[in-house]
Amino acid sequence: MISVFQTGDVVANPIHIGRLVIGQNGLLSTPAVSCIIQKIKAAGGIILTASHSPGGPGGDFGVKFNVANGGPAPDVVSDKIYQISKTLEEYAICPDLRIDLSRLGRQEFDLENKFKPFRVEIIDSVEVYLSLLRTLFDFSAIRSLLTESDQLKIRIDAMNGVMGPYVRRILCDELGAPANSAVDCVPLEDFGGQYPDPNLTYATSLLEAMKGGEYRFGAAFDADGDRYMILGQNGFFVNPSDSLAIIAANLHCIPYFCQMPVRGFGRSMPTSTALDSLILLFVKVIVMVEFM
Numbered sequence: 001m002i003s004v005f006q007t008g009d010v011v012a013n014p015i016h017i018g019r020l021v022i023g024q025n026g027l028l029s030t031p032a033v034s035c036i037i038q039k040i041k042a043a044g045g046i047i048l049t050a051s052h053s054p055g056g057p058g059g060d061f062g063v064k065f066n067v068a069n070g071g072p073a074p075d076v077v078s079d080k081i082y083q084i085s086k087t088l089e090e091y092a093i094c095p096d097l098r099i100d101l102s103r104l105g106r107q108e109f110d111l112e113n114k115f116k117p118f119r120v121e122i123i124d125s126v127e128v129y130l131s132l133l134r135t136l137f138d139f140s141a142i143r144s145l146l147t148e149s150d151q152l153k154i155r156i157d158a159m160n161g162v163m164g165p166y167v168r169r170i171l172c173d174e175l176g177a178p179a180n181s182a183v184d185c186v187p188l189e190d191f192g193g194q195y196p197d198p199n200l201t202y203a204t205s206l207l208e209a210m211k212g213g214e215y216r217f218g219a220a221f222d223a224d225g226d227r228y229m230i231l232g233q234n235g236f237f238v239n240p241s242d243s244l245a246i247i248a249a250n251l252h253c254i255p256y257f258c259q260m261p262v263r264g265f266g267r268s269m270p271t272s273t274a275l276d277s278l279i280l281l282f283v284k285v286i287v288m289v290e291f292m
Contacts, residue, residue: 018118023125026101027187029162029225032129034070039128043068049224126169136256139175147176155215157206158185160192161223191223198222198229200237211235241272248278 021040023032030047037045047064065073065081073081097109099120108117133139145152154177158164164185171177183205184192195202198220210218210231218231230238238246248265251257267275 020118020120022099022101022120022122024102024104024122027162027165028125029129029166030064031225032125032166033066035129035132036123036125037066037068037070039132041068044073045070047224126165129166130170130174133170136254138253138255143175146171152217153215154181154217154219155206155209156182156218157198157203157220158182158187159194159196159198159203159220159223160184160186160188161196161221161225162187163221163225166225167221196223198227200229203229206231207235239272239274241267242274245274245278248275 021036021042022028028036028047030049033045033047036042045066047066049062049064065078067073067077099107099122101122104122104124107120107122109120110117146154154171156167156171156177158167164182164187167182168185172179172182184194197203200207203220206218206220206229209215211234213234216233220229221227228240230240230243232238244265244267247254248262251262265275265279
């Protein structure tokens with residue numbers, strides 16, 4: 001389950017959590033959490049994530065904290081939270097708390113009469129994220145690509161993780177891709193017995209399907225939706241580092257970046273130098289234009 005809370009500055013002035021926003025059925029992708037944190041102006045978000053391991057009492061799921069800008073908490077925030085945790089003197093609980101995670105809307109509970117009623121809001125997290133995507137990309141162009149006579153046949157594998165509902169709603173319902181374009185879209189606690197790591201070792205069913213040549217674009221997501229693998233026709237593997245370079249080279253095709261020019265790109269040290277080569281090309285073009 002992934003949740004977002006709204007309260008005061010959790011580092012400088014720790015106070016109680018007065019509002020909890022949870023995705024319907026307890027499901028949210030990590031990118032959607034970032035989106036919602038910013039949308040509702042929350043102080044931060046707590047993510048209970050089973051990115052690689054099954055969830056539940058016996059699972060080795062992790063806990064992440066995202067700050068107000070939607071990004072992961074920096075070390076200074078994590079360290080401060082840890083220090084505060086060692087000085088807590090009391091905490092309040094709601095012993096009879098029962099939340100219907102399937103029912104959209106607000107629910108209020110009495111938190112031992114210590115604070116104002118504790119509010120829980122169940123939201124359609126897919127719809128919130130879809131609303132953001134509509135402002136970023138040219139949905140009309142993508143829909144035409146997926147539905148016209150010479151349609152781009154795609155295959156997207158959600159690997160039975162949290163991305164399943166997003167893939168179905170966005171690619172199939174909104175953009176018109178055939179229903180059989182999306183596979184393994186039912187989120188399961190054990191991910192259907194497969195390891196939800198989108199790479200050539202574990203996303204073998206997608207790889208085999210792409211090798212047949214029927215599909216021209218394929219992708220797989222990890223369990224919480226913040227990592228992906230892209231495959232081209234006949235199983236051609238697109239390195240994630242190269243995909244960033246491809247995006248950088250085609251910014252003019254993305255409406256958001258036409259309105260909000262990119263100020264820079266970033267990559268981690270272990271990644272490829274494709275982006276570096278592209279930036280060098282940009283610089284050469286700019287220099288040539290200036291001296292013409």
